[in-house]
Amino acid sequence: xxxxxxxxxxxxxxxxxxxxMYHWIFVPLTLGVGIVMAIMETxxxxxxxxxxxxxxxxxxxxxxxxFAMGVATGIILEFQFGTNWSNYSWFVGDIFGxxxxxxxxxxxxxxxxFISVMFFGWKKVSKGFHLASTWLxxxxxxxxxxxxxxxxxxxxxxxxxxxxxxxxxxxxVDFWAILLSPVAINKFLHTIYSxxxxxxxxxxxxxxxxxxxxxxxxxxxxxxxxxxxxxxxASVLIIVTGDGSAYHVAQRQPMKLAAMEGLYNGKTxxxxxxxxxxxxxxxxxxxxxxxxxKMDVPIPKLLxxxxxxxxxxxxxxxxxxxxxxxxxxxxxxxxxxEKQASGxxxxxxxxxxxxxxxxxxxxxxxxxxxxxxxNFKNFGYGYLEKPEDLIPNIPLVFYSFHIMxxxxxxxxxxxxxxxxxxxxxxxxxxxxxxxxxxxxIPLGYLATQLGWxxxxxxxxxxxxxDVLPVQAAVSSVSTGSVQITFFLFLVLFTAxxxxxxxxxxxxxxxxxxxx
Amino acid sequence: xxxxVFLQHYWWFLISLLGGLLTFLMFVQGGxxxxxxxxxxxxxKRLLVNVLGRKWxxxxxTLVTFGGAFFASFPLFYxxxxxxxxxxxxxxxxxxxxxxxxxxxxxKPGNVYGKTTYRSLLFINGLLGTFLIGVAVAxxxxxxxxxxxxxxxxxxxxxxxxxxxxxxxxxxxxxxxxNLFLGLAVFFLARSQANLYFINRLKHxxxxxxxxxxLLYNAIPFVLFFVAFVASIILSEGFAVNEEGTVFMEKxxxxxxxxxxxxxxxxxxxxxxxxxxxxxxxxxxxxxxxGIWFSGVGTVVTVTMLFLIxxxxxxxxxxxxxxLQSSLTIFNASSSEFTLKAMSWASILVPIVVIYIxxxxxxxxxxxxxxxxINDDSHAY
Numbered sequence: 039x040x041x042x043x044x045x046x047x048x049x050x051x052x053x054x055x056x057x058x059m060y061h062w063i064f065v066p067l068t069l070g071v072g073i074v075m076a077i078m079e080t081x082x083x084x085x086x087x088x089x090x091x092x093x094x095x096x097x098x099x100x101x102x103x104x105f106a107m108g109v110a111t112g113i114i115l116e117f118q119f120g121t122n123w124s125n126y127s128w129f130v131g132d133i134f135g136x137x138x139x140x141x142x143x144x145x146x147x148x149x150x151x152f153i154s155v156m157f158f159g160w161k162k163v164s165k166g167f168h169l170a171s172t173w174l175x176x177x178x179x180x181x182x183x184x185x186x187x188x189x190x191x192x193x194x195x196x197x198x199x200x201x202x203x204x205x206x207x208x209x210x211v212d213f214w215a216i217l218l219s220p221v222a223i224n225k226f227l228h229t230i231y232s233x234x235x236x237x238x239x240x241x242x243x244x245x246x247x248x249x250x251x252x253x254x255x256x257x258x259x260x261x262x263x264x265x266x267x268x269x270x271x272a273s274v275l276i277i278v279t280g281d282g283s284a285y286h287v288a289q290r291q292p293m294k295l296a297a298m299e300g301l302y303n304g305k306t307x308x309x310x311x312x313x314x315x316x317x318x319x320x321x322x323x324x325x326x327x328x329x330x331x332k333m334d335v336p337i338p339k340l341l342x343x344x345x346x347x348x349x350x351x352x353x354x355x356x357x358x359x360x361x362x363x364x365x366x367x368x369x370x371x372x373x374x375x376e377k378q379a380s381g382x383x384x385x386x387x388x389x390x391x392x393x394x395x396x397x398x399x400x401x402x403x404x405x406x407x408x409x410x411x412x413n414f415k416n417f418g419y420g421y422l423e424k425p426e427d428l429i430p431n432i433p434l435v436f437y438s439f440h441i442m443x444x445x446x447x448x449x450x451x452x453x454x455x456x457x458x459x460x461x462x463x464x465x466x467x468x469x470x471x472x473x474x475x476x477x478x479i480p481l482g483y484l485a486t487q488l489g490w491x492x493x494x495x496x497x498x499x500x501x502x503x504d505v506l507p508v509q510a511a512v513s514s515v516s517t518g519s520v521q522i523t524f525f526l527f528l529v530l531f532t533a534x535x536x537x538x539x540x541x542x543x544x545x546x547x548x549x550x551x552x553x
Numbered sequence: 554x555x556x557x558v559f560l561q562h563y564w565w566f567l568i569s570l571l572g573g574l575l576t577f578l579m580f581v582q583g584g585x586x587x588x589x590x591x592x593x594x595x596x597x598k599r600l601l602v603n604v605l606g607r608k609w610x611x612x613x614x615t616l617v618t619f620g621g622a623f624f625a626s627f628p629l630f631y632x633x634x635x636x637x638x639x640x641x642x643x644x645x646x647x648x649x650x651x652x653x654x655x656x657x658x659x660x661k662p663g664n665v666y667g668k669t670t671y672r673s674l675l676f677i678n679g680l681l682g683t684f685l686i687g688v689a690v691a692x693x694x695x696x697x698x699x700x701x702x703x704x705x706x707x708x709x710x711x712x713x714x715x716x717x718x719x720x721x722x723x724x725x726x727x728x729x730x731x732n733l734f735l736g737l738a739v740f741f742l743a744r745s746q747a748n749l750y751f752i753n754r755l756k757h758x759x760x761x762x763x764x765x766x767x768l769l770y771n772a773i774p775f776v777l778f779f780v781a782f783v784a785s786i787i788l789s790e791g792f793a794v795n796e797e798g799t800v801f802m803e804k805x806x807x808x809x810x811x812x813x814x815x816x817x818x819x820x821x822x823x824x825x826x827x828x829x830x831x832x833x834x835x836x837x838x839x840x841x842x843x844g845i846w847f848s849g850v851g852t853v854v855t856v857t858m859l860f861l862i863x864x865x866x867x868x869x870x871x872x873x874x875x876x877l878q879s880s881l882t883i884f885n886a887s888s889s890e891f892t893l894k895a896m897s898w899a900s901i902l903v904p905i906v907v908i909y910i911x912x913x914x915x916x917x918x919x920x921x922x923x924x925x926x927i928n929d930d931s932h933a934y
Contacts, residue, residue, distance in 0.1 A: 095931070102657055102932070109610075110653035113617055117635060117646050120624065124636025128714050129706065131628025132888045139625035140899045142618030147906045150610035157932040158607065202889070206703040206714065207628075209889040389707035421709055510706070513636035514713040515722060523643050530650065537658060537665040544663030 047509045049520040050122045055494070056524060057118060059487060060531040061111035064104045064538075066486050069183065069230060070237015070272075071101050072176045074264055076169075083169045093257050095160075096550035097241065098172075102157060103541055107534060114527065122520065126501050126511035133199050133210045134189050141185035148178030183233075184226050191222035193502050194493070195290045201414050203391045203407060208505070221286045225493075228279035231272050232486045235449055238269030239475075239482035242456055244546055246472035249465065257550050263460050269453035276446060281344060287496075288345030288353070291503060292371075293428060294496035295345060296356045297435040302328045304354040304363060308341040309334040313440060316433050322356045322425070356432070360425045374425045381420030384413035418505045427507075430498040438488040438495070445485040452478055560893035561883045562865065564626035567900060569860030571619040572690070573853035576739060578612040579683050580750050580845075581605050583743030583771075585652075586679030588672050591751075591767055596924050597760055598672070599660075599934075603927045604754045605747075606656040606934045611910075616649060625896055629701065629886035630871050633715035637699045638689065638723025645685045652678040656934050679743070687739030689723075691732040693863040694786045694807065696874035698725065701881075718875045731789075734782035741775035742828075746852065749835055749845035756923040765839060772832045787811070792872035792880055800869050800877040810862045817865070821858035827851025 075097040082090035116138060120127050127134075155163060155171035163171070192198075198215035199208045210216065242265040248258035287295045295301070300316055301308065314332035339349035346353070351366045362373030372380070391406035422428060452475060459465040465472070497503060501511040554562075584591075584605045592598040624631040635642050651674040658664045659671035698718035706712050719725040726732045748768035752761055791806020803809070811818035831848030834841050864870035869880035887893065920926075927933045 099932070103661065106654040106657035109613065110650045113613070113620075113649055113653070114646055116617060116624075117620055117642060120620075120631045120635025121639055121642055121646075122636070124632035124715055125706070125713050127624065127632035127636070128628055128703075131624060131631060132892050135621070135625030135628050135631070135888065136892055136896050138621040139618070139896055140621075142614070142621035143899060143903060144906065146614045146617055147910065150614040151910045153610065154607055158930060160931070161929070206706040210892045210895065213891075213895040385707050385709065389704070392704050392707070421712070510709075510712045512713070513632075513639070514716045515636065515639045516720075519639060519722065526643075526647065530647075533666075534654060537663075538654075540663040540665050541658060541661045545661070548662070 043517055046517045046520060047512050049517055049524060050512050051508060053122060053520055053524045054118055056528060057111060057114050061108065061115055062487060062490055063483060064108040064111065066233035066236045067104045067240060068101055068108055069179060069233030071097050071240060072179060073234060074237055074241050074268060075101055076172045076176050077264055079169050079172050083165055089256060089260065092550050093260055099545055100542060103538060107538055111531065122513050123511050124513035126506065128207055129506055130208050130502055132207055133192060133216065136210065137185040137189040141182050145178050145182035145185060149175055180230060183230060187226040187229055188217055188222045191219055191225040192216055194497055195219060195221040196502050196505055203388050203410055204395060221290065224279055224282040224286055228276060228283050231276040231279060232489055234272035235269060235276055236482040236486055238265045238272055238453065239449060239478055241265030242269060243476045243479040246475040250472050254549050262456060266453050266457035266460060270457060273450035273453055284344055291497055292354050293359050296354065296359060297430050297432045297496050298439040298492060299341060300328050300432060300436045301353065301355040302357050304352055304358040306342065306352045307339040307350050308353040309338060310340045316436055322360055322429060356429060360428060374428055377416040377419040378422060380413045380416035381418060384410055384417045385420040415504060418500060418507050421507045421510045427499055430496050435492055435496045438491040442485050442488040442492065445481050557890040560890060560897060561887045563897060564893055565864045565883045568623055568626060569857045571615060571622055572860045573857035575615045575619050576856040577849045577852040578615050579743040580746035581609050581612045582679040582682045584747035584750065585675040586744060587747060587767065588676055591763055599927060600755065600757060600760065600924055602934050604922050609652060609656055613649065613653060626888055626893060627886045628888060630881055633699055633701060633881065634871060636715055637717030638697065641685055641689055641723030641726065644681060648678045648681040660934050683740040683743045684736040687736035688726050688732045691735035692726050693870055695729050695731050696792065696872040698875045699873050699879060700876045701879040731782060731785045734778050734785060738775055738778035738782055741771045741778060744771040745775050745832060746845065746848055749831060749848050752835055753842045753845045754922055756921040765836065768832065769836055792869040794867045794869055794882050798885065800880045806868065807862055810866045810868060814866055817858050817861050820854055824851045824855030824858060828855060
């Protein structure tokens with residue numbers, strides 16, 4: 039009997055993370071810059087001013103370079119569910135596959151069709167048709183993000199499904215519950231807005247470079263104005279949806295919230311950590327202080343308030359989640375040991391159910407089915423061995439979350455200041471601000487990557503929250519095969535990233551005049 | 554026929570249709586595989602790259618949709634084949650990944666690796682993408698080395714449901730001549746279709762003349778390998794399923810399917826005739842430019858019918874040679890009735906997609922392309 043190999047699980051995770059992170063280098067920029075170029079083309083359509091067309095075409099070229107890379111990395115992501123996570127693909131394919139299929143049928147074809155008109159149709163179609171094509175490309179891109187994020191949100195908050203014990207899989211019973219899940223809606227919006235913020239940072243940063251170099255001033259000032267206004271709007275929206283994200287995490291993934299805040303011992307009226315250094319000696323079951331240095335946000339009870347909409351609410355820490363706790367509303371949440379026992383019982387009941395089915399013993403089936411149904415909510419815990427299996431990498435999640443939030447605030451400040459200085463017509467002389475804007479571009483990439491680290495590392499060990507841990511989701515391939523493909527993709531993506539950055543830099547140096 | 558059974562047939566039809574469309578659209582890959590032979594000068598190469606580059610997204614999107622639709626409608630295939638025939642699918646994925654950026658990057662200043670590198674990647678995509686997809690599809694008729702045990706999920710230390718027998722993880726399919734026949738047939742068909750596409754789209758005397766010559770060179774091996782594949786499967790045993798769902802070997806099963814489903818049999822033949830007509834008419838009459846339409850429609854119909862033969866009429870569409878009863882059928886591998894129904898509602902929008910593809914992709918580009926058009930286009934590759 040082939041046993042599950044921990045290194046296979048880790049390498050499979052590494053490969054998926056590698057592909058997802060590379061994919062997410064390119065996609066948010068297309069989502070953000072795409073909207074900026076569509077707004078500029080709309081102004082061109084309304085005013086007929088060639089300057090706006092020039093600006094549109096410049097940003098469109100950069101969009102195209104990114105788009106190709108997003109497509110290249112995206113196809114691997116889709117098929118990796120099958121190649122590396124085959125058990126997952128069967129166990130929840132009935133639910134997870136549908137959004138992917140709809141994404142392909144409706145969103146990708148919209149993009150593929152109109153991107154051709156957008157790039158090659160400037161002299162061949164009317165201005166109106168071209169503008170419509172540009173917006174349809176962006177609609178397609180945003181629509182495709184919707185479906186894949188619905189699928190991701192479902193993994194974090196599985197609803198609208200029932201387990202079929204005969205087939206050993208979960209089946210969809212409520213499409214609208216999955217599509218309109220509050221977690222899905224919030225995740226979609228938060229992710230899209232993060233792309234908008236990155237796009238705005240990119241436009242403002244690149245335009246700042248032109249102003250520093252005293253080149254293309256008219257183009258740069260036009261672009262920077264659109265970029266800054268767009269950035270302020272996107273930043274405000276991302277704060278609103280960020281609050282929504284934290285609320286949903288508190289409600290549905292308390293371990294992730296505890297990791298985000300480095301909270302080991304739960305408390306009522308909990309504060310939010312503004313910044314801190316975690317103590318590497320801290321374990322969930324020792325008395326060591328979790329922090330070497332810590333400073334709270336000077337608004338008391340903020341974590342309880344944001345997480346539970348109640349300043350006096352109890353926020354569970356890592357230790358509470360493992361040992362069990364009672365929420366402020368009186369809900370008793372069982373300990374890890376209890377959930378593990380319940381999960382094991384669910385798995386055993388499934389086994390007995392299938393045996394009874396093979397023997398055509400309906401009464402026995404009904405008994406096991408009832409036990410399975412009662413314990414299915416803890417099914418995944420049956421695969422876990424010890425309490426530590428339930429704890430994600432806390433330092434990685436904690437630092438990622440806090441750096442992301444700090445950067446988000448910085449970006450909002452930069453957009454506001456740039457907008458103000460532009461309005462006051464003092465931007466050209468504010469060299470410090472221009473250089474600052476330029477060097478903020480890589481920070482934008484960092485922030486958006488960290489957001490995904492929080493979301494995905496923070497939910498470990500779960501592939502599907504509480505239902506399927508990653509070690510029960512992998513394919514039966516050798517670790518060596520996954521290692522080879524990991525390095526194959528690493529080399530390919532890195533080589534491409536180098537080429538992409540160099541092409542982008544060359545295009546920016548070339549400037550909009552030559553387009 | 555119950556609603557569920559109807560939906561299982563409906564989704565197998567859609568998968569088949571997507572397979573047919575993908576095979577047709579792989580003329581892009583066929584054209585890429587001739588970048589270094591059909592075109593001699595830089596202008597000629599650039600012209601080929603640009604006329605193919607206007608279509609690559611359709612092929613790519615169809616492949617992604619084919620994968621997504623397969624996942625959603627027959628998830629057991631997705632988990633069994635992709636997780637098992639790991640290396641075949643990874644190489645196919647790799648071959649398509651290197652295509653996606655090669656068009657966009659090749660003529661951009663600062664692309665680091667040079668134009669020839671990106672064109673070589675397109676060549677590799679053309680070579681491997683077509684051949685390996687053909688080989689993978691051939692296993693729908695010849696079988697693969699896997700077992701499926703849905704009860705494995707209750708084994709905590711080893712819960713994987715689908716397991717592959719061969720350590721080659723799919724590459725062992727290359728040892729079966731029948732798989733190679735279809736792989737080579739798809740490869741040469743893609744090249745033949747590319748020549749027909751060039752004849753239709755290009756306004757370039759030299760390339761048009763050369764495309765006619767290359768059409769002949771590629772159509773002959775295509776026909777030979779296709780006939781060899783079809784003959785080998787209809788004359789051999791096939792994987793049949795009885796009413797209880799038990800899989801068994803039936804002599805001439807695929808031939809029986811052609812006869813027992815006369816509409817499919819007739820359409821299959823008509824499709825083949827349309828492909829041949831498109832090729833032969835283009836070869837005989839140099840002024841005939843519409844060969845791609847006949848051949849294209851013929852390809853879609855033929856391949857769709859080939860897929861239907863593999864899954865309809867109580868046939869296991871993804872047979873297991875390791876354990877017959879692990880073979881996948883449209884009944885045991887499909888999603889639930891609810892999911893198939895939900896996706897069927899979404900699929901109603903597909904005709905709208907087809908209409909806007911037609912409007913946006915065809916109507917505004919009626920004129921044939923010459924090098925002046927490319928030079929005049931600021932976004933040309």
